[in-house]
Amino acid sequence: MPSLALPARRKVLMQGNEAIVEGAIAAGMRFYAGYPITPSTEIAELASEKLPRDGGRFVQMEDEIASMAAVVGASLAGRKAMTATSGPGFSLKQENLGYALTAEVPCVVVNVQRQGPSTGLPTSPSQGDVMQARYGSHGDYAAIALCPASVGEAYRLAVRAFNLAERFRMPVILLADEIIGHLRESVELPDPSELTVVDRARPTLPPGEHKAYRPGPDGVPVVPDFGTGYRFHVTGLIHGEDGSPTSNPKVVEQAVRRLTTKVTDHIDEIYEAEERDLADADVAVFAYGGTARAARRAVREARAKGLKVGLYRPITLWPFHDERVRAALQGRRAVVVPELNLGQMAREVERVAGAGTKVVRVNKVSGEPLTPGEILAAIEEVF
Amino acid sequence: MAAAEKVPVKRYLRLAKLPHIWCPGCGHGIALQALIRAIHSTGLSQDNTVIVSGIGCSSRASGYLDFDTLHTTHGRALAFATGIKVANPDLNVVVITGDGDAAAIGGNHLIHAARRNIGITCVCFNNTIYGMTSGQYSPLTPTDAYATTAPYGNIDTPFDLCELTKAAGASYVARATTYHARLLEKLIAKGLQNDGFSFIEAVVQCPTYFGRKNKLGDAFRMMKLMQERSVPVSKAAAMTAEELAGKIVIGELWHRPRPEYTKAYDAVIAKAGGGR
Numbered sequence: 001m002p003s004l005a006l007p008a009r010r011k012v013l014m015q016g017n018e019a020i021v022e023g024a025i026a027a028g029m030r031f032y033a034g035y036p037i038t039p040s041t042e043i044a045e046l047a048s049e050k051l052p053r054d055g056g057r058f059v060q061m062e063d064e065i066a067s068m069a070a071v072v073g074a075s076l077a078g079r080k081a082m083t084a085t086s087g088p089g090f091s092l093k094q095e096n097l098g099y100a101l102t103a104e105v106p107c108v109v110v111n112v113q114r115q116g117p118s119t120g121l122p123t124s125p126s127q128g129d130v131m132q133a134r135y136g137s138h139g140d141y142a143a144i145a146l147c148p149a150s151v152g153e154a155y156r157l158a159v160r161a162f163n164l165a166e167r168f169r170m171p172v173i174l175l176a177d178e179i180i181g182h183l184r185e186s187v188e189l190p191d192p193s194e195l196t197v198v199d200r201a202r203p204t205l206p207p208g209e210h211k212a213y214r215p216g217p218d219g220v221p222v223v224p225d226f227g228t229g230y231r232f233h234v235t236g237l238i239h240g241e242d243g244s245p246t247s248n249p250k251v252v253e254q255a256v257r258r259l260t261t262k263v264t265d266h267i268d269e270i271y272e273a274e275e276r277d278l279a280d281a282d283v284a285v286f287a288y289g290g291t292a293r294a295a296r297r298a299v300r301e302a303r304a305k306g307l308k309v310g311l312y313r314p315i316t317l318w319p320f321h322d323e324r325v326r327a328a329l330q331g332r333r334a335v336v337v338p339e340l341n342l343g344q345m346a347r348e349v350e351r352v353a354g355a356g357t358k359v360v361r362v363n364k365v366s367g368e369p370l371t372p373g374e375i376l377a378a379i380e381e382v383f
Numbered sequence: 384m385a386a387a388e389k390v391p392v393k394r395y396l397r398l399a400k401l402p403h404i405w406c407p408g409c410g411h412g413i414a415l416q417a418l419i420r421a422i423h424s425t426g427l428s429q430d431n432t433v434i435v436s437g438i439g440c441s442s443r444a445s446g447y448l449d450f451d452t453l454h455t456t457h458g459r460a461l462a463f464a465t466g467i468k469v470a471n472p473d474l475n476v477v478v479i480t481g482d483g484d485a486a487a488i489g490g491n492h493l494i495h496a497a498r499r500n501i502g503i504t505c506v507c508f509n510n511t512i513y514g515m516t517s518g519q520y521s522p523l524t525p526t527d528a529y530a531t532t533a534p535y536g537n538i539d540t541p542f543d544l545c546e547l548t549k550a551a552g553a554s555y556v557a558r559a560t561t562y563h564a565r566l567l568e569k570l571i572a573k574g575l576q577n578d579g580f581s582f583i584e585a586v587v588q589c590p591t592y593f594g595r596k597n598k599l600g601d602a603f604r605m606m607k608l609m610q611e612r613s614v615p616v617s618k619a620a621a622m623t624a625e626e627l628a629g630k631i632v633i634g635e636l637w638h639r640p641r642p643e644y645t646k647a648y649d650a651v652i653a654k655a656g657g658g659r
């Protein structure tokens with residue numbers, strides 16, 4: 001039986017939003033709660049169809065806030081849970097997203113970005129929620145946000161988002177955009193046996209000995225599931241190791257700082273970026289998500305014209321890896337940053353690029369995607 | 384009272400978390416004890432029961448209870464609880480909420496939890512005021528009552544949460560006051576046994592903010608007032624709207640079993656061909 005060892009890959013034509021659901025289910029998603037919002041609705045629709053086939057459960061909640069709350073509840077009950085939304089809905093989720101961060105509850109929140117602000121242009125692409133993904137909730141914390149640039153990558157990053165959520169016990173944001181969400185591409189789906197699927201650590205000590213929020217040596221606590229006899233307390237109030245609220249300044253300081261350090265201490269494990277043609281590049285293009293597709297083409301065309309250009313594409317948008325980005329961009333004559341916003345990531349690039357490097361912003365908020373031609377024009381201008 | 388009614392209340396409490404934060408004379412302790420006794424009498428397992436609360440004085444109760452407990456964001460307890468119940472229908476899920484929590488910011492979740500008839504027992508500690516933020520009017524503050532944000536008297540009309548949840552689809556609805564602690568316990572116990580959404584309003588006294596602002600006297604006098612104003616549901620049926628004005632109708636107000644939400648979803652799973 002020669003072929004049995006080979007993975008049963010499938011090549012299928014699918015939409016980015018569909019790929020996210022497929023990836024999530026492959027990663028073990030068994031609960032979805034959501035509220036319909038364009039351009040993310042296909043995610044809810046497909047989840048409602050697919051989840052019960054696996055014994056999973058779908059609920060269309062009464063609003064965005066409730067969806068985020070239900071996802072946290074489901075995760076505490078031991079299920080891998082996800083919700084999907086777009087800009088305005090993402091804003092509504094922020095309070096409970098912060099709750100999930102504070103209570104260290106693994107879950108995945110998909111934001112298929114659309115043009116804002118406010119109700120904006122519901123069916124038009126945008127990258128306007130980049131800063132909302134980082135700083136949208138109140139208080140201090142570190143965020144993890146992954147940003148796909150293809151349908152295949154939407155699948156892969158949905159899996160990865162769950163894995164990181166489970167690993168670090170926190171909400172992970174899959175920051176897609178309408179370009180990727182509604183794009184149809186042929187993708188090769190891996191066989192589930194090829195995937196690395198991470199499950200949250202469960203306590204090894206019996207109830208009574210285990211402290212629900214005692215951080216492990218890596219700064220991540222091992223929180224039991226509800227209904228398994230641990231009888232512990234979960235709260236959005238700042239809490240100590242037993243989960244109970246505290247205002248002890250020392251404990252509070254440590255607890256709040258740990259929400260950041262558990263991410264920053266593991267940045268190399270979390271961070272992922274694509275680098276192309278950068279070795280000899282005088283000019284770099286820094287692009288992500290749907291825009292990176294146009295940027296890739298622009299770089300190729302510029303190379304064909306003999307211009308030394310390379311592409312830096314962050315796949316992990318947050319945390320922002322200062323050293324990696326600095327190493328990739330420093331010493332270039334210029335960095336071109338095309339974005340479907342008025343320069344949200346460009347600010348980060350400016351912060352680390354170094355004095356000698358000019359940062360050129362290419363921004364569009366018309367509700368249309370950036371074209372390779374527009375990015376190429378900006379590249380040519382700096383040469 | 385018979386000796387058989389001795390309930391080991393302490394067994395259900397995290398004694399290390401006591402003393403509680405409630406003011407002397409506050410009704411929340413009585414309501415909490417009624418809940419504990421109801422849990423005891425219905426035999427719910429401590430390991431398989433999750434207590435969820437929102438934010439407010441009453442919602443601090445979750446911290447004192449020795450179960451898996453979840454203290455959520457303001458108004459959202461029922462939405463978190465819905466996720467827990469749907470994710471693991473084998474868990475008993477109890478929600479403790481206040482009137483501001485449940486009826487203002489959480490009003491949407493309340494009507495939708497009732498509409499779904501999801502198997503959650505929601506006990507609303509109704510003190511008719513925002514206690515934790517020191518005395519602003521709530522959606523259950525009576526018209527003409529005073530509050531720190533109603534210095535000239537409240538012009539809002541209060542909700543009747545029992546009527547609201549009944550109309551929205553709850554399969555069990557009941558009300559009692561802290562004066563009627565034993566009745567409250569019985570009603571909560573019945574709610575816990577109902578397979579569907581149960582809503583129990585516990586009218587509690589807040590001497591610190593509602594009582595003082597409205598010159599109602601101390602906790603004792605406030606409870607006496609509850610006694611005087613309460614009308615059993617059987618008697619209320621024969622009373623006119625005028626006669627019922629300002630009265631608190633107590634007892635089991637509604638009980639009509641209908642399919643519970645997670646059970647209905649089991650049928651969806653079966654239809655889709657998935658196993659649980």
Ligand code: SF4
Pocket residue numbers: 404405406408409410411440441510514515588589590591592593
């Ligand atoms: S403020 Fe009122 S409701 Fe809150 S604890 Fe004090 S008496 Fe009770």
